[in-house]
Amino acid sequence: MDIYDILFWFLSALAVACALGVILSRNPVNSVMFLIVTFFAISGHYVLMNAQFLAIVNVIVYAGAIMVLFLFVIMLMNLNADVEPQKGQLVQLAGVISGGVLFLVILASIKTAKTEYMDKTATDIGLITNLGKVLFTKYVLPFEISSVLFLSAMIGAVVIGKKEDAKPPSKADEAEMKQFL
């Protein structure tokens, strides 16, 4: 058992334990903290698999930006364990059973999958030079489309999140404005 295997098992146990913490903790803030630790464990896996750029992006985008957004919304709404809505025991049991059944079905289907052994020597495909070359030659169109997606998502978030206090001018307002004109 070399250092790669030890790190793999450690990071896997950390990721699974914290993922369970996300769905089991009553306090939403604790859930966010557990999810951040899960993302760090997954980033550790990326470093282990020589995907250094993705590891950094994962930490910055997921653990940094997205989770801060979640935390911000939770604190804005002042959610805590006391106001946390709880499903009935039966519904929770049904959720666990259906998730477990999905797990078993996929487990049975991938059990016979061919085992591919990993080449644990360092490669440079995960470095930013190599990824940038592929991104700007082979995937340049999806890259540009994703920028349009971001723009529309930004506009959508602004439009949805806008306060509805700004009413359209009513008839009385228009008549009032005509007096000034």
Add this chain to the structure above:
Amino acid sequence: MPVNSTHYLFLSLLLFSIGIMGALMRRNAIIIFMCIELMLNAVNLLLVAFSKIYGDADAQLFVFFIMVVAAAEVAVGLAIIVMMYRKVHSVDINILNRLKH
């Protein structure tokens, strides 16, 4: 037994199933969103593992695009949740069944 592709398949399947269980178990809309993020990350992990096994950079770019879509989704989704909170002062998804009336 050295780490191979089966280990990564099982790990990401486990994370994905935990995400599904969380999305079915919880009523808080924000927690359900976080479970969806967890599922997306499970898929990302598997893509990177196969990128390492087959020595191909394309899978890592797919991970990159998944992150892009996830970021856009979170921005719009949290805006919807904030909007819902402003209307009904709760993030309980059971309140949303009023939409059918």
